[in-house]
Structures are given as structure tokens and as C-alpha cells.
Amino acid sequence: MSNTYLSPGPSREEVDQLPGAVLLEFGVSWCGHCQAAAPAVAEALGEFPAVEHLKVEDGPGRPLGRSYRVKLWPTLVFLKDGAELARLVRPEEAEPIREALQKIA
Numbered sequence: 001m002s003n004t005y006l007s008p009g010p011s012r013e014e015v016d017q018l019p020g021a022v023l024l025e026f027g028v029s030w031c032g033h034c035q036a037a038a039p040a041v042a043e044a045l046g047e048f049p050a051v052e053h054l055k056v057e058d059g060p061g062r063p064l065g066r067s068y069r070v071k072l073w074p075t076l077v078f079l080k081d082g083a084e085l086a087r088l089v090r091p092e093e094a095e096p097i098r099e100a101l102q103k104i105a
Helices: 012-016 032-045 064-066 096-103
Strands: 019-029 052-057 075-080 083-089
Touching: 012 064, 019 032, 019 096, 032 096, 075 096, 083 096
Parallel strands: 019 052
Antiparallel strands: 019 075, 075 083
């Protein structure tokens, strides 16, 4: 799991074309909620090594976050072949993340 947020990150077109299971995580490194969620995300992702994890820096004017209507950080978007199958906002525990990962794995 990467601790670095991509900035500017991929375009929506690039994300829509990603094959397989992808966890798209929106946030910023200084966000307390993002820092608090990181251990739960890492724990859940540890059970799904085939899932690609993309952490994307979000904020005003960031087109990828706006295209997914991100309002709060972290927002986790679970994709399978570019299609959103689940979403979690500010998760606090690994279990909901694990359940969403099972939908895309």
C-alpha cells in the first residue's frame, strides 16, 4: 500500500479504462480522517493483493474527485473494470472495506 497521494493523478478516462479490481482512494496526506483510516485500509488490502490501490490527492478544482462527486475525505471508490461497485466515506474499521473489496476481487 502506498502512502503517497498521486498529484495530479490519472484522468477519469484513464481510470475508466483500468482493467480488473481497483481501489481508488481520495484524500490528502495532512487529513486527520485519512490518517485515521489508513491502518484499516492497509489491513483490508493485505487480504487482496491483486487489487490495485490508487491514492489520489483531492481538493477544489481536482477534476477526478469532482467526477466522482467526492465531498469528504477519505472517500474509497471500489472499481471493477472501470465500473463503480461500492463506495465508503470515512471508514473507521477494516470489515466494511473488506466487504467492499470482496465485491470487486
